[in-house]
Amino acid sequence: MEWIGGGVTAAKGFMAAGMHCGIRPNKAKNDLALICAEAPCTSAGLFTTNKVKADPVMLDMETIRGGHCQAILANSGIANACAPNGRKHAEEMQALAAKALGLSPDKVLVGSTGVIGQELPIGPVRDHIGELKALLTEKPEGSDAAAHAIMTTDTRKKELAVRTTIAGKTVTIGGISKGSGMIHPNMGTMLCYLTTDAAIAPDMLRKALLAVCRVTFNRISVDGDTSTNDSLIILADGLAGNPEITAENENYFAFVDALKTLCTELARRMARDGEGAKHLITCTVSGARSKEEAETLAKSVIHSTLTKAAIFGCDANWGRVLCALGYSGVDFDPKDVDVAFASKAGQIEVCAGGVGIVFDEDKAKKILSEEEVEILVDMHEGEAAVTCWGCDLTYDYVKINGDYRT
Amino acid sequence: MEWIGGGVTAAKGFMAAGMHCGIRPNKAKNDLALICAEAPCTSAGLFTTNKVKADPVMLDMETIRGGHCQAILANSGIANACAPNGRKHAEEMQALAAKALGLSPDKVLVGSTGVIGQELPIGPVRDHIGELKALLTEKPEGSDAAAHAIMTTDTRKKELAVRTTIAGKTVTIGGISKGSGMIHPNMGTMLCYLTTDAAIAPDMLRKALLAVCRVTFNRISVDGDTSTNDSLIILADGLAGNPEITAENENYFAFVDALKTLCTELARRMARDGEGAKHLITCTVSGARSKEEAETLAKSVIHSTLTKAAIFGCDANWGRVLCALGYSGVDFDPKDVDVAFASKAGQIEVCAGGVGIVFDEDKAKKILSEEEVEILVDMHEGEAAVTCWGCDLTYDYVKINGDYRT
Numbered sequence: 012m013e014w015i016g017g018g019v020t021a022a023k024g025f026m027a028a029g030m031h032c033g034i035r036p037n038k039a040k041n042d043l044a045l046i047c048a049e050a051p052c053t054s055a056g057l058f059t060t061n062k063v064k065a066d067p068v069m070l071d072m073e074t075i076r077g078g079h080c081q082a083i084l085a086n087s088g089i090a091n092a093c094a095p096n097g098r099k100h101a102e103e104m105q106a107l108a109a110k111a112l113g114l115s116p117d118k119v120l121v122g123s124t125g126v127i128g129q130e131l132p133i134g135p136v137r138d139h140i141g142e143l144k145a146l147l148t149e150k151p152e153g154s155d156a157a158a159h160a161i162m163t164t165d166t167r168k169k170e171l172a173v174r175t176t177i178a179g180k181t182v183t184i185g186g187i188s189k190g191s192g193m194i195h196p197n198m199g200t201m202l203c204y205l206t207t208d209a210a211i212a213p214d215m216l217r218k219a220l221l222a223v224c225r226v227t228f229n230r231i232s233v234d235g236d237t238s239t240n241d242s243l244i245i246l247a248d249g250l251a252g253n254p255e256i257t258a259e260n261e262n263y264f265a266f267v268d269a270l271k272t273l274c275t276e277l278a279r280r281m282a283r284d285g286e287g288a289k290h291l292i293t294c295t296v297s298g299a300r301s302k303e304e305a306e307t308l309a310k311s312v313i314h315s316t317l318t319k320a321a322i323f324g325c326d327a328n329w330g331r332v333l334c335a336l337g338y339s340g341v342d343f344d345p346k347d348v349d350v351a352f353a354s355k356a357g358q359i360e361v362c363a364g365g366v367g368i369v370f371d372e373d374k375a376k377k378i379l380s381e382e383e384v385e386i387l388v389d390m391h392e393g394e395a396a397v398t399c400w401g402c403d404l405t406y407d408y409v410k411i412n413g414d415y416r417t
Numbered sequence: 418m419e420w421i422g423g424g425v426t427a428a429k430g431f432m433a434a435g436m437h438c439g440i441r442p443n444k445a446k447n448d449l450a451l452i453c454a455e456a457p458c459t460s461a462g463l464f465t466t467n468k469v470k471a472d473p474v475m476l477d478m479e480t481i482r483g484g485h486c487q488a489i490l491a492n493s494g495i496a497n498a499c500a501p502n503g504r505k506h507a508e509e510m511q512a513l514a515a516k517a518l519g520l521s522p523d524k525v526l527v528g529s530t531g532v533i534g535q536e537l538p539i540g541p542v543r544d545h546i547g548e549l550k551a552l553l554t555e556k557p558e559g560s561d562a563a564a565h566a567i568m569t570t571d572t573r574k575k576e577l578a579v580r581t582t583i584a585g586k587t588v589t590i591g592g593i594s595k596g597s598g599m600i601h602p603n604m605g606t607m608l609c610y611l612t613t614d615a616a617i618a619p620d621m622l623r624k625a626l627l628a629v630c631r632v633t634f635n636r637i638s639v640d641g642d643t644s645t646n647d648s649l650i651i652l653a654d655g656l657a658g659n660p661e662i663t664a665e666n667e668n669y670f671a672f673v674d675a676l677k678t679l680c681t682e683l684a685r686r687m688a689r690d691g692e693g694a695k696h697l698i699t700c701t702v703s704g705a706r707s708k709e710e711a712e713t714l715a716k717s718v719i720h721s722t723l724t725k726a727a728i729f730g731c732d733a734n735w736g737r738v739l740c741a742l743g744y745s746g747v748d749f750d751p752k753d754v755d756v757a758f759a760s761k762a763g764q765i766e767v768c769a770g771g772v773g774i775v776f777d778e779d780k781a782k783k784i785l786s787e788e789e790v791e792i793l794v795d796m797h798e799g800e801a802a803v804t805c806w807g808c809d810l811t812y813d814y815v816k817i818n819g820d821y822r823t
Contacts, residue, residue, distance in 0.1 A: 063743030063751045063771070093739050093751065093771055127736025128773035192723065234722040235641070236737070237744040316640040316722070317598060317818055324819025330533025331642070333499050337469030338643040345469045345499065365469070365499055367534035406812050412723055413730025 018154030021172035029156030033135030041160035066097030078213035085122035287407025311339035313401030424560030427578035435562030439541035447566035465647035471498030484619035491528035693813025717745035719807030
């Protein structure tokens with residue numbers, strides 16, 4: 012397996028484009044993205060578990076049931092959630108893209124991200140869909156422009172692709188995603204669009220997406236708020252020429268492996284680019300009695316507001332880590348727990364057997380001053396280990412979210 | 418029922434004192450509090466549900482089983498949680514207070530609050546317990562000094578008392594509490610010490626404390642972190658002369674009513690004084706199918722990081738309120754939900770039937786600029802209503818918690 016360029020257009024047969032159509036006031040910022048496969052695709056999607064779902068999410072949940080979607084039109088700036096004429100505008104976005112691409116509407120998915128509750132200005136989409144389609148045809152490798160078009164408060168684009176070999180054939184999986192605030196995914200995560208040329212049956216594609224989402228996007232948290240718009244979609248056009256994956260065999264696991272590698276890195280980058288974040292926090296809980304308990308414990312740590320603020324201050328305040336483990340709901344004996352902090356600057360043990368140990372504060376500060384910081388917890392109760400990702404809580408998070416709408 | 422002064426020494430027969438003994442470096446800050454009743458008491462306590470409990474909490478849980486504690490010695494600065502010699506120091510605090518007061522150790526409760534994981538310096542307590550006892554005798558009305566002695570990052574002391582009449586007798590309940598960060602109580606909340614001269618049997622006292630805690634302290638959240646040290650303790654010396662409350666009769670409900678009035682205001686002040694807070698947020702969810710659902714929904718709103726940041730920015734971003742309702746776990750139809758913001762500057766409807774309505778942004782900003790802000794949610798699904806309290810997320814919260822230990 013290797014990392015390659017090209018993002019969502021790295022896999023054979025996929026085109027993408029992005030542009031500024033006018034939903035956002037800032038003309039320098041792309042706000043409309045189009046992804047399309049040349050050939051019919053197998054498709055699968057996972058969506059937010061929030062009871063309040065944006066209209067494009069509800070429409071996609073119906074559309075994707077067919078399992079053969081081929082294109083995605085997405086905008087940033089307005090979430091089209093709890094908004095007047097939400098359903099109507101989502102359907103018009105679908106119809107506009109279908110017409111421009113010469114596809115039937117039930118082959119087109121739509122996505123929106125941005126402010127909740129305001130009406131989506133459909134005019135700019137209507138006026139520019141032709142231009143966007145032209146861009147797609149002229150410069151089909153517009154993954155970068157599409158990745159930028161779905162960004163909101165993100166400071167870095169998330170665009171990656173991996174290449175692997177399945178049954179002797181080169182298979183590529185690429186993706187773009189966005190996500191900066193309101194990140195605490197459950198079953199799906201913000202907007203993440205994946206494309207692959209693997210040949211895979213719809214049920215196996217869905218199974219693979221679900222399995223990978225559980226251990227990647229569902230293990231990150233920025234602020235504990237699960238968005239109304241979370242969508243994770245994969246399109247597979249089969250052009251790699253591998254024998255179609257129809258069962259949980261060696262080929263399926265090779266595909267899952269590549270998908271997991273891609274999604275792990277997209278998820279990490281989403282956590283790293285959490286609103287206002289200065290640090291990526293990686294928490295690994297090992298020695299737990301089960302994967303489920305390890306995950307609950309690790310999530311409680313990365314979600315702890317106080318731990319996040321301590322990491323922002325490069326303060327080795329491990330007591331807050333122990334506190335977060337304690338209220339996670341998992342039963343354990345605090346006297347078994349060890350805690351250490353690590354980064355590329357080194358590793359330092361700070362708590363052994365549930366009790367603080369004397370440590371070099373200067374060394375700890377140096378370790379925690381790195382951009383990526385690890386919190387290592389050993390429960391000494393079993394064999395299970397899980398890693399979750401989060402980010403620190405900073406002045407900028409408060410600033411960004413104190414006045415997001417204006 | 419009326420509000421009176423005197424805090425924890427308002428009820429007949431209670432004495433309190435506070436001083437700086439040297440656990441904290443700042444000599445201007447009290448760090449040791451003593452509360453004692455002249456007569457034997459009935460007592461009840463509720464403690465943190467965190468698996469990681471501070472040693473004084475574990476010791477109190479054993480001590481209070483007898484139901485007849487009479488004194489409390491508490492320090493701030495060091496939490497004595499996950500700390501070397503934690504049990505030993507908690508027991509020594511208990512023994513020191515018992516000896517100074519001439520009580521048996523099983524009549525004395527202890528409490529600690531502050532940094533987790535560092536050893537409690539017991540020397541200053543040992544050296545100053547005599548002086549503290551002398552203060553208690555000379556100036557028994559030292560509720561103010563005791564309230565200050567348990568404060569950590571609190572900016573305002575919490576010290577209140579109410580007077581009511583039970584069976585023709587004047588009954589007083591007073592209390593002091595602290596709590597600023599790590600506030601997301603579950604069964605108890607930070608340090609809160611209540612005293613009353615009501616005559617009440619141990620089982621009824623415990624029942625009353627539990628019932629009131631559920632609808633007061635358990636309905637506030639500052640940061641979602643449940644502390645290792647939460648303790649809510651009540652001592653009742655019976656000197657009011659009312660017939661002892663031994664059943665759920667009229668007198669019991671009069672007592673619960675007064676206790677609830679007192680604890681509601683202590684809880685509100687704790688939320689208002691949340692670390693760095695500029696606003697008290699009151700969220701009332703009405704029209705829910707049950708009290709349980711209303712509480713889950715209201716808690717989800719006051720706990721939403723994004724909603725808290727929006728209130729800091731005086732931004733009427735009601736979409737985040739709807740989003741928080743949506744991921745609360747309660748099943749409901751978003752199309753039924755109305756949202757309004759209110760304060761003493763007025764009220765403004767911002768969402769009707771799950772969809773945004775056009776509103777006057779200037780008026781909304783004015784309403785949200787008040788210190789106390791209300792979020793009013795109507796689910797239109799039933800008759801139940803619940804109010805919860807929280808605070809906004811500010812730069813100062815991040816600042817305070819980015820470097821708490823130093």
